[in-house]
Amino acid sequence: MTVKPIIEIENLTHTYMKGTPMEHVALKGTNLYVEAGECIAIIGHTGSGKSTLIQHLNGLIRPESGRVVIDGEDLAKKKIDLKTLRRKVGIVFQNPEDQIFEKIIGDDIAYGPFKMGLPLKEVRERVKWAMSVVGLDFEEMKDRQTFALSGGQKRKVALAGILALKPKILVLDEPTAGLDPRSRNELLDKIKRLNKEEKLTVIFVSHNMEEVAMLADRVYVMADGKDVLSGTPKEIFTDKEKLVRHQIGTPETVQVLYRLTDLGYQVRTDAFSITEAADEIMKLFAGRKEGTEHVQRI
Structure with missing residues (x-):
């Protein structure tokens, strides 16, 4: 099926x-x-x-x-039923101020679970869990004023408020x-x-x-x-023709690897992570020590 x-x-x-x-x-x-x-x-x-x-x-x-x-x-x-749908699908928008309603962090994150009619104990557990996920210490941050937060902290609070709904x-x-x-x-x-x-x-x-x-x-x-x-x-990211046609950006590591291939070096262009890309570049230096061509400046 x-x-x-x-x-x-x-x-x-x-x-x-x-x-x-x-x-x-x-x-x-x-x-x-x-x-x-x-x-x-x-x-x-x-x-x-x-x-x-x-x-x-x-x-x-x-x-x-x-x-x-x-x-x-x-x-x-x-x-x-839009209420049920929005508990099931949580959206965190780019501007966190649009999703923060309460003056206190803990109250704001608890807003959604309270609206669901959950008992206080479960609401508290959800708030603690959601804050831990986004990297906010529950005891230290729960009673802080939301207006005094940095942009990054507001983003974390907005995300925690959505996660507390368990979408x-x-x-x-x-x-x-x-x-x-x-x-x-x-x-x-x-x-x-x-x-x-x-x-x-x-x-x-x-x-x-x-x-x-x-x-x-x-x-x-x-x-x-x-x-x-x-x-x-x-x-x-490995289809160069489509990247150019649709003007798609690539990870910086891939940009470096593509530049190396343009210079004639054999490297994997799907090595997205920094570690993988570094390994590909180190192979060139290893080849240099063995008497191959010097790596050109990128």
Whole structure:
């Protein structure tokens, strides 16, 4: 028996300010299929339709035409239970201020679970768990004022508030924007663990190709309101012709490796991680010691 995807989007279109001089078609027949437990990256230039697409995932925007089915629920139905849908699909937007409502951190993260009618003990446990996932110490941070937080801390609070709902699907818009390198790496590692160990389905929008290479099982490339390309990070980042055609960025490690291949050196261009790329470069130096050509300056 074939298992249906947890997310099915087919031929989705959306037009802002339809029928006015400001009319803008944001989606033009977009498709997206996600299996339960996958981690999917959506990439593309500003204005390609990424944000409009993810707002369809929990009913913030309803389908204008086309088909959107989330965990078996067709969002075209007029009487769909949006509260249940939004507990199932949690979206963390790029601007965390839009998702922080309470003055105190602990109260803000507890807001959603309280609205679900959960007992106080379970709410407290969910808040503690969610704060630990995003790297916020419960005892130290729970009573702090939200207005006094840095941009990176607000992002963590917004994410913790969504995680406290225990969603089946987590949607992230530029999840590490505003974070310092250490916090960024810690958060990426925790998102990866939630995806792989807790089987949480993750969809994220990012301009950071290193994040895409590190996290994603598959990548959707969007341009002009359409999904123009999809595949694994290896399939996307090692097809130089498609990278150029669709103006897709690549991880910095891949850029270095492509430059080496342009200079005639035999290296793997799918070595995305810093460790793998360093190993490829060290092989060239090893060859140099054995009497091969000197490595040219990149």
